[in-house]
Amino acid sequence: xxxxxxxxxxxxxxxxxxxxxxxxxxxxxxxxxxxxxxxxxxxxxxxxxxxxxxxxxxxxxxxxxxxxxxxxxxxxxxxxxxxxxxxxxxxxxxxxxxxxxxxxxxxxxxxxxxxxxxxxxxxxxxxxxxxxxxxxxxxxxxxxxxxxxxxxxxxxxxxxxxxxxxxxxxxxxxxxxxxxxxxxxxxxxxxxxxxxxxxxxxxxxxxxxxxxxxxxxxxxxxxxxxxxxxxxxxxxxxxxxxxxxxxxxxxxxxxxxxxxxxxxxxxxxxxxxxxxxxxxxxxxxxxxxxxxxxxxxxxxxxxxxxxxxxxxxxxxxxxxxxxxxxxxxxxxxxxxxxxxxxxxxxxxxxxxxxxxxxxx
Numbered sequence: 575x576x577x578x579x580x581x582x583x584x585x586x587x588x589x590x591x592x593x594x595x596x597x598x599x600x601x602x603x604x605x606x607x608x609x610x611x612x613x614x615x616x617x618x619x620x621x622x623x624x625x626x627x628x629x630x631x632x633x634x635x636x637x638x639x640x641x642x643x644x645x646x647x648x649x650x651x652x653x654x655x656x657x658x659x660x661x662x663x664x665x666x667x668x669x670x671x672x673x674x675x676x677x678x679x680x681x682x683x684x685x686x687x688x689x690x691x692x693x694x695x696x697x698x699x700x701x702x703x704x705x706x707x708x709x710x711x712x713x714x715x716x717x718x719x720x721x722x723x724x725x726x727x728x729x730x731x732x733x734x735x736x737x738x739x740x741x742x743x744x745x746x747x748x749x750x751x752x753x754x755x756x757x758x759x760x761x762x763x764x765x766x767x768x769x770x771x772x773x774x775x776x777x778x779x780x781x782x783x784x785x786x787x788x789x790x791x792x793x794x795x796x797x798x799x800x801x802x803x804x805x806x807x808x809x810x811x812x813x814x815x816x817x818x819x820x821x822x823x824x825x826x827x828x829x830x831x832x833x834x835x836x837x838x839x840x841x842x843x844x845x846x847x848x849x850x851x852x853x854x855x856x857x858x859x860x861x862x863x864x865x866x867x868x869x870x871x872x873x874x875x876x877x878x879x880x881x882x883x884x885x886x887x888x889x890x891x892x893x894x895x896x897x898x899x900x901x902x903x904x905x906x907x908x909x910x911x912x913x914x915x916x917x918x919x920x921x922x923x924x925x926x927x928x929x930x931x932x933x934x
Contacts, residue, residue, distance in 0.1 A: 595664050595665060595666050596614060596615070596649075596664070596665045597662055597663070597664055597665075598612040598613060598614060598620065598651065598662075598663040598664070598665055599612065599613040600612065600613065600715055600716070600719050601613045601619050601715055601739075602712060602715065603712055603715070603741045603747055603749060603788060604712050604714050604715035604718065604786075605712060605714055605749050605750075605751050605785070605786030605787060605788045605799065605800075605801075606714065606751035606753075606785035606786030606801070606802050606805075606860065607621075607718070607751070607785070607786075607860075607885060608887075609621050609622045609718065609722070610622075610715070610718035610719050610721065610722035611715065611718070612651075612663055612719075612722075612734070613739070614649070614665060614736060616739065616742055617738070617739050617742055618646055618736055618737070618738065618739055619736075619737055619738075619739045620649060620651070620665070620734040620735060620736050620737065621734060621735060621737075622722075622732060622733075622734055622735075623648060623677070623732070623733040623734055623735045624887040625677065626886060626887055626888060626889055626890065627735060627885075627886040627887045627889070628648070628677070628735055630854075630886040630889045630891075631645035631735070631886070632645070633891065635848075635850040635851045635854065636850060637845045637848045637850050637851060638845055638846070638851065638883065641842050641845065641881065641882055641883050642882060642883055642884075643737040643738040643739075643740050643882060643884065644737065644738035645735070645736070645737060645738075646736040646737060646738060647735075647736045648668070648673050648733055648734070648735055648736065649665040649666065649667065649668075649733070649734050649736055650665065650666045650667070650668045650672075650673075650676065650731050650732075650733060650734075651663050651664070651665050651666075651726075651731060651732050651733070651734045652664050652666065652730070652731045653723065653726040653727065653730065661723045663722075663726075665734070666731075673733065676731075676733055677733060712788060712797075712799055713799055713801075714786060714799060714801050740862070740864065740880060740882050741864060743878055743880075744864060744865075744866050744867075744868075744878060745866060745867075745868040746790040746797075746866065746867035746868040747788065747790075747864050747865075747866070747867065748788060748789050748790050748820065748823075748864065748865050748866070748867040749786075749787065749788040749862065749863070749864050750784075750786075750787050750788075750817075750820050750862070750863040750864075751784070751785035751786040751787065751802075751860050751861075751862055751884075752782055752783070752784060752785060752860060752861045752862075752863070752920065753782070753783040753784075753785045753805075753858070753859075753860050754781060754782060754856070754859055754860060754861055754913055754916035754917060754920070755781050755856065755857065755858070755859065755910075755912045755913045755915070755916045756778060756779060756781050756912055756915070756916070757855075757857040757858060757888070757912055780810065780813075780916070780919050781912065781913075781915045781916025781917075781919055781920075782813065782916050782919050782920045782923070783805055783806070783808075783813075784800065784802070784804070784805030784808055784813060784816055785802045785805055785860050786799075786800065786801055786802050786805065787799070787800040787805075787816060787820060788800075789819065789820060789822075789823075789867070790823065790867030790868070791823065791824035792823045792824050792825060792867070792868075792869040793824040793825060794824065800816070813923070814923055814926065814927075817923055817924065817927060818927055820863070821835075821927070823867060823869070827927075828865075831865045831879060832924075832927065834865075834879040835863055835865065835879055835881060835924075836921075836924050836925070838879065838880075838881040839861070839881060839917070839920065839921055839924065840921065842861070842881060842883065842917070843914065843917045843918070843921060846909070846910065846913060846914060846917065847909050847914060851909065851910065852906070852907065852908055852909055852910075853891045853892045853906050854889060854890070854891045854906070854910060855889065855890050855891070855906060855910050855912070855913075856883070856886070856889050856910055856913045857888040857889060857890065857912075858885060858887065858888040858889075859883055859884065859885050859886060859888075859889065859913065860883075860884050860885045861881060861882070861883060861884075861917075861920075862880075862881070862882045862883075862884050863880070863881050864878075864879070864880040864881075864882075865878065865879045865880070866878045866879075890906070891906060892906050
């Protein structure tokens with residue numbers, strides 16, 4: 575039987591050589607983010623390409639490789655209508671020269687895309703939400719899928735980045751998306767206008783915010799979903815409560831999974847503090863935590879547990895191409911203290927978790 579890495583290598587090779595088109599599917603386990611995540615195949619997901627994220631994946635620090643989704647290439651995506659008039663996303667392969675040309679074109683429209691997404695979002699109920707469901711698709715993904723259709727015109731193509739589907743090994747994945755660091759593009763604008771508006775996002779100063787969560791209850795065999803708007807309503811007590819709930823499967827607090835995840839976060843913190851990460855500032859990034867919620871797979875402490883750093887659309891470094899409207903204030907020197915602050919606070923919250931959480 576091939577291991578996951580071998581399968582991904584074969585998938586990557588096929589993507590590089592195949593001229594066939596692929597109809598992209600909804601990704602069933604998106605819990606956060608700003609753009610729609612689509613599924614290219616069972617091992618590969620894709621999302622709208624940004625120049626900063628693409629540049630980062632081509633310049634990744636060696637120490638972080640185990641904590642990043644694998645970069646698998648770039649595709650061209652076209653919005654079409656099928657025979658029934660339903661909107662579909664079709665992926666095409668491009669040559670390297672065609673990709674380079676379209677990247678320059680697409681970069682020029684990145685701000686327009688963000689504005690269009692904001693307009694599309696204005697027609698969606700953005701109130702805080704918790705949803706319990708037996709359905710196969712996260713409500714978060716369904717919402718972003720509709721938004722992606724709104725912002726892409728028919729016969730208009732966009733480049734998408736292909737990444738490893740880190741959720742693929744899990745049958746009933748329990749997922750926690752945590753925004754790390756105090757930097758946030760929208761909130762920085764709000765802060766400049768009104769300190770009160772900035773402070774409404776109660777956990778932003780801590781450098782940790784719940785960006786989305788999906789849990790699986792083994793008793794009623796249902797998923798529960800919490801979106802980023804719910805996360806923005808949480809104070810410190812609420813955030814700690816959600817961290818505890820993430821490890822509760824409806825029967826018990828899962829200590830083995832908690833201990834494995836804590837060790838992974840401690841190692842990630844050490845890696846980000848290493849010298850080969852000094853030139854990076856991981857602005858707006860998230861930590862994605864995943865474990866297997868299916869009870870029969872959690873026997874004898876053999877549960878599959880994963881932790882990844884994701885979302886690099888705003889990551890900058892001394893070497894990366896970046897938006898000329900976001901100039902660096904001199905050379906980046908030393909570690910990314912903002913991200914480390916968020917991780918340190920998260921680790922503190924983790925170590926405060928216990929069988930009976932000391933929170934009201």
